[in-house]
Structures are given as C-alpha cells and as structure tokens.
Amino acid sequence: MSALWVKDAGIMTYRVFGVVIGGYALWTGIVPLFGLALHGFGLPLAEGMLISSMLGVLVYIGVLIWGFAAPLKMRPASVILFLGAIAMLAAAQLAPAEIGA
Amino acid sequence: MSDQPNSTFRPSMNWVHTWAGLLLGTLIFTVFWMGTLSVFDHEIDRWMQPSTRIVASAAPVDFDAMLESVRAEFPEREITEAGFAVQSERAPLARGYFAFAGGERETWIVNPETGERLAEPGSLAGTGFIYPMHICLLLPGIWGWWLVLIAAIAMMLLVVTGVIVHRKIIMDFFTFRQKKKLRRSSLDLHNLAGTLFLPFHFMIAFSGVMIFAGWYTSLVWLTLPGEAADRATILANAGDDYGYYSREAAGEPGATVPVMPLIARAEAIWSERYGEPVRADYINAGNYGDANGYIWMRRSYPERQVNQGVDTIAFDLTNGEMIVDFVPTPARQVQRWLAGLHFIQFDHWPLRWFYFVGGLAGCLTIASGFVFWTASRRSKIEAAQPFKVRLIDVVSVGSVTGLIAATCAFFVINRLLPVDASWNGFERGVLEGLFFFLVWILSFLHAGIRAKSAWAEQTFAIAALALGAVLLNWITTGDHPIAAAGRGLWSVAGMDLVLLAGAAIAAWAALELRRSKPSAERRSIDEAETMPGGAAE
Numbered sequence: 258m259s260a261l262w263v264k265d266a267g268i269m270t271y272r273v274f275g276v277v278i279g280g281y282a283l284w285t286g287i288v289p290l291f292g293l294a295l296h297g298f299g300l301p302l303a304e305g306m307l308i309s310s311m312l313g314v315l316v317y318i319g320v321l322i323w324g325f326a327a328p329l330k331m332r333p334a335s336v337i338l339f340l341g342a343i344a345m346l347a348a349a350q351l352a353p354a355e356i357g358a
Numbered sequence: 359m360s361d362q363p364n365s366t367f368r369p370s371m372n373w374v375h376t377w378a379g380l381l382l383g384t385l386i387f388t389v390f391w392m393g394t395l396s397v398f399d400h401e402i403d404r405w406m407q408p409s410t411r412i413v414a415s416a417a418p419v420d421f422d423a424m425l426e427s428v429r430a431e432f433p434e435r436e437i438t439e440a441g442f443a444v445q446s447e448r449a450p451l452a453r454g455y456f457a458f459a460g461g462e463r464e465t466w467i468v469n470p471e472t473g474e475r476l477a478e479p480g481s482l483a484g485t486g487f488i489y490p491m492h493i494c495l496l497l498p499g500i501w502g503w504w505l506v507l508i509a510a511i512a513m514m515l516l517v518v519t520g521v522i523v524h525r526k527i528i529m530d531f532f533t534f535r536q537k538k539k540l541r542r543s544s545l546d547l548h549n550l551a552g553t554l555f556l557p558f559h560f561m562i563a564f565s566g567v568m569i570f571a572g573w574y575t576s577l578v579w580l581t582l583p584g585e586a587a588d589r590a591t592i593l594a595n596a597g598d599d600y601g602y603y604s605r606e607a608a609g610e611p612g613a614t615v616p617v618m619p620l621i622a623r624a625e626a627i628w629s630e631r632y633g634e635p636v637r638a639d640y641i642n643a644g645n646y647g648d649a650n651g652y653i654w655m656r657r658s659y660p661e662r663q664v665n666q667g668v669d670t671i672a673f674d675l676t677n678g679e680m681i682v683d684f685v686p687t688p689a690r691q692v693q694r695w696l697a698g699l700h701f702i703q704f705d706h707w708p709l710r711w712f713y714f715v716g717g718l719a720g721c722l723t724i725a726s727g728f729v730f731w732t733a734s735r736r737s738k739i740e741a742a743q744p745f746k747v748r749l750i751d752v753v754s755v756g757s758v759t760g761l762i763a764a765t766c767a768f769f770v771i772n773r774l775l776p777v778d779a780s781w782n783g784f785e786r787g788v789l790e791g792l793f794f795f796l797v798w799i800l801s802f803l804h805a806g807i808r809a810k811s812a813w814a815e816q817t818f819a820i821a822a823l824a825l826g827a828v829l830l831n832w833i834t835t836g837d838h839p840i841a842a843a844g845r846g847l848w849s850v851a852g853m854d855l856v857l858l859a860g861a862a863i864a865a866w867a868a869l870e871l872r873r874s875k876p877s878a879e880r881r882s883i884d885e886a887e888t889m890p891g892g893a894a895e
Contacts (some may be wrong), residue, residue, distance in 0.1 A: 273583070288575040304689035310571035311693060318514050325374045326367050 268331055272274040276324030280312025284317040286344025289352050368522060375519040379727050380750065382512045384757035387724045389509040391761055392492035393562070395484065396719025397702060397710060400448040401849035402484030406772045406836045410479050411608045413846045414450040416469040421641065422616045424454045424466060427475070428602075435462065438607075438648075442617075442641040444658070445470045447705070448849075480777050482787040483721040487794075488766075496791075504740075506566075507574055513563035520552055527553055541733040548726040556717040560725070565700035566766060600668035601684030603654045604644055612649030612676045617641070620653055621676060624671040627683065627870035628657050636660075643675060651675030654682075659698070661705040665691060665700040721758075728754035729813075751812070752805040759816035760801025763865075766823035767797040769857070775828035821864035 288309045295305030310357040320337055379386075395402065421442045428437065441455035454466040467476045487496075494502030523529060535546050552559070567574065570789050608655040621638050629635035639658035645651045655668040668690070686694060698704065702713050732751055742749045771793045779786045805812040830839040831854060839858075842851040 284575050300688065300689075304687050307572060307689045307693055310575050311568055311696070312566050313575055314511070314514075314571060317511065318518065320372075320735045321511075321515055322371070322518060326370045 268317060271331055272324070272334045275331075275338050276321060278325060279334060279338035280317050280320040282341025282345050283320055283337060284313050284341075286346075286348050288313040289314055289348040290344060293348075293351060359862070367523075370806070371522040375516060376731070377522050378512050378519070379516055380731055383724055383728055384753060385639070386509045386513055386516075387721060387757050387784065388495065388515075388761060389506055390717060390720045390724065392488055393566075394714060395765070396489045396492045397714045397717060398849075398853070399489045400482030401853055402488060402848065403449070404849040404855040405831065406481045406769070407479030408449055408837070409476055410467070411835075411842075411847050411850060412413070412450050412469055412471065414445065414447045415469075417470045419444070419452040419468055419470045419473075420618060420619070421454065422618050422836060423473075424468065425617070428456050428464065428466065432458070432464070437646050440643040440646055444639045444641075446658070451476065455501065459856070462488040480779075480786040481770075481772055481790060487785065487791055488765075503570070503573075507570070510566045511562045514560060514567075515837075517556060517563070521556065523791065524549060524553070525569060527774035539733075540677055543732065544726045544729040544733055548723055548730055551710075551726065552723040555716045555719040555723075558713075559720050562700060562713075562716070562720075565696045568696040569700060571693070594845055601656075601668055601682070601686065603652065603670065603672040603682050603684075605650055605652060607645040610649040610733040611647060613652050614651055614675050615678045617643065617653060620673045621655060623673075623680075624657075628669060632660075644685055646675070649676060652681060659703045659811050662703055664698040665695045666701060666703060667691065668694060670884045685715060695840060717784035725754075725758040748806075748809065748835055751809065753800060755805035755812040755816060756798070756802035759813060759820060760798055762804065762805060763816050763819045763823060764794050764798035766827060766857075768794040768859075769827040770830060772836050773827065814868045817864050817868035817871060821861045821868060824864065828854045828857050828861075 289306065290309075291312070292302070292306035292309035295308060296302045300308070324333045324337050419442075421440075424442070425437070425440060428440075436459040437456055438459050439455075439457040443449075443453040443625040445452045445453075450470070452468045452470050454468070454802075456466070458464075460462055465478070467478070468474070469476060490496055493505060493506060496502065497505070533546050533550065535542055583650075594878045621641060624638050625636055628638075637658045641653065641655040643651070643653045651674070652672055653675045654670060654672040657667060659666045668684075668686050669683065670684045671680065673680055702710060728750075732754060736747055766789060771790050775786055775789060777786070779789060781789055784792065801816060804816065809817055831850075837847065837850050837854075839851040839854040842848075842854065
C-alpha cells in the first residue's frame, strides 16, 4: 500500500463525505432561507416552506453532481461544506423572529 | 484506486454511477422491489388473507350500529376514541378502530354487503408488511425513513449520472445482445431497462422524496432552542397545512350525537363544492363521550384524479356544529399531486400495471448493474482481489434473487401456517415476517457457499416457490385462478397469474444462467458433483 494510495484514499473519503454531508447541510439550510424569502414576498409561511422543501432536493442533486464532477481535489467538498454551514447558521439566526417563536 | 474520478466530466460521473450503485444497490433494490409490490398491496392482502376475499360492495356501513355493537360486546368498557375506514373497490372491507379508557384497543372488520363481523385475518400481508418495508424498511424509529431517503436520492443521482455516462442513449433502446457474453448482455439489459423507463424511475424517486420533503429538511431546526425548534419543525412540515384537527379532553362527560348524519353532511358539502359525488373515507371520533368530543373526517381521494386532496371537516360531537372546513392551500395541493403520482391511489388499472412494469424494470436495471460489475471485472481482478469479487457476488445474489426468493417464501409460508398459529408469543402475521427474514439471511449464506452457481440456483428456487405458492393457494382455499376469476376475485386470480408468469420467467432465466457459465467452470462443477459427497465448489 503506497503512500500515494493512502493520500488518494484520504482525499476521496473527505471528498465523498464533504460532498454528501455538506450538500445535505446546504439543502437543509437553503430550504428555510428560501421559504422565508417567499414569505417575505407575501406567501404564507407554511406554503413558502413547503415550496422551498420541494425545490430543495433538486439543489441537493445538483450539488452532488457538481461536487463529484470536478477534478480530484479537495476544493469542491470544502466549498460545499462551507456553504452548507453558512446556510444553516443563517437559517438558525433569521428563522426564530419570522416563525414567531 | 484506478476507478477514481479523473479530470473529465463523463469518467467522473461514471465513477459516481458505479460506486453509488454498488454501495447502495442493495438498499435501492429493496426499496424498489417492495415499492413495486406495493402497487398491488391491497390485492396481495386479498390473496394472503383468504377470509377477506369478498367482492367489493358500495353498500354503506352504519358506523353508529358498529359503535352500538362494540358497546354491547364490552359493556364494562368506556370508548374514548373511534376510527372508521370506509371500504373501497380495492379494499372491500370496512374497519372500525376503538380505544378504551383502560388503554385496550379493538379492531372490527366488517363485510359491508352482509354487515357480518369478520375475524382478524392473521397476516400482515401487503399493507401491513410489504408496504411498510417499502417506506421504512420495518426499522424502528426514524432510521428506516432516512435510509429510504438515501435510496431515493441515490436513485435520482444514478438516473442523472447514467444519462451522462451513456453516450448513445437512443441506441440503447434498440440494443440487446442476449447471446453475447454475460458482460455484454448484462450491460445491454441494464441500458435497455434503464433507458426505456428513465423518466418513470426519476419521477418515482423524486415524488417519493416529495412526500416527506419538509420533514427531511427539518434537521436544521435542531439548531434552534426549545419552542422555536418545535414551531419551526411544524412549519417545515407544514403540519397545520394537512387539516388535522384535535383538541384536549375536558375530563367531563358529554353527549354524543350520531355519527352517520355528520358523515352525510360532510359528504354533501364536498359534493356540492366539487360538483361530483364525494365520500368520506377516514373518520376519527376523538374524546368520545367527553364534553370536548369531536369528529374529524377526510375526503376520499378522487378516483379520477392524481391529486390526493386532503380536504377535511371536523364537527363538535356533542352538538354536531361544524368546527373546521379545511381546503388545502395551492402549495399543499401541488405536494399532494406529487404524492398522488407516487401512491397511485387513483382508479386507472392500465396505469397501475404500467407502474408495476416500470418498477420491475427498475429492479432489472439494478440487478443487471450488479451482474455487469462482477462480470466485467472478474477476469481482471479476481486473481488479485478474490475476496472483493466474492463479497460483491454474495451481496449481489442475496440482495436480488435472495430478496425475491424471500418474498415468494413469504407467500408460501402464508398458505402453510394454520390460521391460529403462534410461537413464543409471536402471532401468525409476525411469524410470516420472521420467516421472510430467515429465508433472506439464508440466501446470503447460500450465495457465500455456492458462489458462482448461486445466481442460477436461487433463480430456480424463485421459480419453485412461486409455483408452490399458487398450488398451495389452490389446495388450501380452492381458489385456483379460473375459480377465483369466476367468483369475481380478480385480485386473487391476478396474483396467481403474476406468480405463474414469474415462475416461468425465473425458470427460463435460471436455465440461461446455467447455460452462460464458462465451459471450464461447468466442467469443474460437473466433476465435483460426480464425486462422492462432493460439493460444486
């Protein structure tokens, strides 16, 4: 087992988990943000959330394809993880005031 | 790591397609196979529950009379909640569910035509075992739901990457070289089945995710504190958008008005609103006998529409006043339309058969993908990595033929167990389920022992079990396909015919699989089998 193989395996593991978990975080983060945005445009909150949830899965599929399509580097996974974390944090900050909790 | 993605788009997608299919193939196949069977879950119920084999009747069931019967049967018990499910063409029995003050529960199954109460059918069958296996793999808690989500997302990803991988997607429609080597013919079959039903496979996976789309994304709300998380979760699921109604019990006794006039009122309101006869199909009376008693009912799904509308009406059970008349919002209607695409509860038999065939094509695509992977790599890597090839062989065989054989064994054991069978506290329905899992586990063991012969042998087993199920049904109930069809029991006759067709296809496939063995391997098996006590491997 060469050092190169170990390095490649490590990058692949990071990449797979980064894209899959980061993509999920992005999905769950974007959904409430987009739902709140729709609510801001006058849609009832529950309806906005529902529409956003339904569209969100397509975002996830897109992120998965983009994350795996790029060359074997760590960058896509890192970017996706970063965006996912930002989206989740933003949702958690903005949502309570809007949902009346 | 030679399979890892390189710098171009298509090989990267090929890598994703291969490994997602290989690692999640078992899960996806299980969900797809059980979903395919769930298309005919009520028909499977009729076959596995002979006491419920009755011809559908539109005769209305008097639920007030049912309540009276329950009170007469259990005079010492106090009913606190009652639920009623109205019969339909595919589920011809009316059901009543009763909860009592002491926590006991009773289910009443009634023949709408005669009003006769029927015994518990003694089998979980299609709606109690196969359908739950499809939606949550029968796992406790939320784990099964998440695994099914992963399967659905992976299926969408496989469809998209599959389209990108295949350069000549139009040619795939017309290419199946059955007589070529296994590697070639399995890839042709994979491409053909996958391409032919490509839109269906994406639609069914996408609509499956849409059913619980809000719930799947509600993890983000765990970041919120206390009540905010609860409120947000409800909103994310749009829980107050389904029209569910309930209220706390007052703790004081209250009058109860008859149920049937309230059902008739709700049906009249819906029928006037939609300009066609509409029935209530699920009715729930909560806080029964309490001063805060209520009755909540849901409109039946329209027979000629995809949309599974969730119109509901609730009345105060003490005086009959309307409390809620809920009409779903446009967004909810879109979501229920997508759910309707998946659940296929509308009345359209050709489309129902199309779903069944599309589901089988999905199973065939996954199974042939497994076969292609091992067939294409065996010669290259078996010498260097025999364990890897063997492991994937075992997983493939157990996941595909093992699961199908276990399903057929599930049908066989259903016809063999006595009606009142129980063992170690397990009732008959649970025993059937346990037997299913036992056979499935044994199929993996068999695949591990018999290696390359396992595909053919398990396919033979499927043929034998499917044929055996039909014969046992005939022997134990007298309902052979012609007799069942003559009595108007098309669900039973149809299931028998599908089993017979499945047996014939499995027998043919098993013969083809034996034929496709390399001659050297066949020789070694033949030699081993002629040795005293010799095994093939």
